[in-house]
Amino acid sequence: MDLMLSGKSVFVAASSKGLGKAVALQYAREGARVTIASRSLEQLAQAREEIRALTGAEVGIFQMDVSKDEDIRNAIRTAAAGSDGLDVLVTNAGGPQGGFFSDMADKDWTGGFELSLLSTIRMIREALPFLKASGGGRIVNLTSTSIKQPIDGLILSNVFRAGVNALTKSLASELAGDGILINTVAPGRIGxxxxxxxxxxxxxxxxxxxxxxxxxxxxxxxxxxxGTPEEFARHVVFYGSFANTYVTGQSLLVDGGMVKGL
Structure with missing residues (x-):
């Protein structure tokens, strides 16, 4: 299947390792022009070399802390300027700290909100003018199976990842008129x-x-x-591709059947 990603500009957040890097690698394999971002320039440089070695693609890198609005603004604007716009945004962030309700003070709730929900809001807000200018872009928000079934000991993730899913559903209607499709992809137990x-x-x-x-x-x-990061990445890249023309506002669990809820 042709995912129609050749030459498209893609920004993947929190992508120097783990699931984000696997997603960036898969986009590069499809011929997209990829920019990766994370807090560590050293890890970004290493990821760039790995992707280049596997695909021959040139990958842009940008140091970005997803909890900082200025970092997000600079990263996305720079990526768009260097790639003649932006076609696809993949939001992602490391999970908030683990723990139970009784463990969390106000600062923990504030930190979890900034990391997991506000960062997604900010990335989408910054990317939207470029996605609209492209004539209809794609947004994929990476979350967790906690959007469907809370995970014991991860109260912050349970609450704020669910918020990202609600944001996705709400924006699907708001952005449809601009030809922008937005979906959530949630990993289960991925290595x-x-x-x-x-x-x-x-x-x-x-x-x-x-x-x-x-x-x-x-x-x-x-x-x-x-599951493997590569298995997960293939689903993200389809949802965030131009072969996907009629799926928006949905949440896909890549979990090997782990979540039992309907």
């Missing part, structure tokens, strides 16, 4: 550093081994395994 970190924390808190935690988690997945 990333974030999952490994959460497994280690749960093991420590429960006095169990990491192997036990991982085996227990996999039992909840009908496909019987952890």
């Amino acid at each position: 990333t550093d974030r999952i490994a970190e959460l497994d280690m924390k749960r093991a420590a808190n429960q006095g169990r081994t990491v192997d036990d935690i991982q085996a227990e988690a996999i039992k909840q997945i009908p496909l019987g395994r952890t």
Whole structure:
């Protein structure tokens, strides 16, 4: 299938590693002009070299802290200026800190809001003039399966990722007239550093081994395994492509069947 991404300008946030990097790599494979952004210039440079080695594509990099409005503004405007506009925005951010309701003070709620929800609002707001000018762009918001089924010990993610999903649904109607399609793609248990970190924390808190935690988690997945970043990225890139012409306001769970809710 031709995803009609050749020559398109794509901005992927939080993409120096993990799911964001996998998404950027897949876009580069489709011939898009990709800009990646994260807080670490060193990790960005390494990711750029990896993508270049695998695809031959030149990738733009920009240092950006998604919790800072000025960083977002500068990154997206610079990316658009260097690529004659912007066709696709993929919003992403590292997950907020884990913990339960009783663990969280006001500063934790404020930090989680800025990281997980306000950053998405800001990125979309900054990208919209360019997406509209392109004649109809695509937005994909990366979230979590917590948008459908809360995850124990991740109260901040549960609340603010659900907010991103509500934003997606609301904007689908507002942006349709401009030819902009917006969707949410939510990873389940995908093999990333974030999952490994959460497994280690749960093991420590429960006095169990990491192997036990991982085996227990996999039992909840009908496909019987952890997903790969590459598998996840393929779904993001379709939703954020121009082969997708009639899907907007939707949330796709890439979770191997883990979430049981209808």
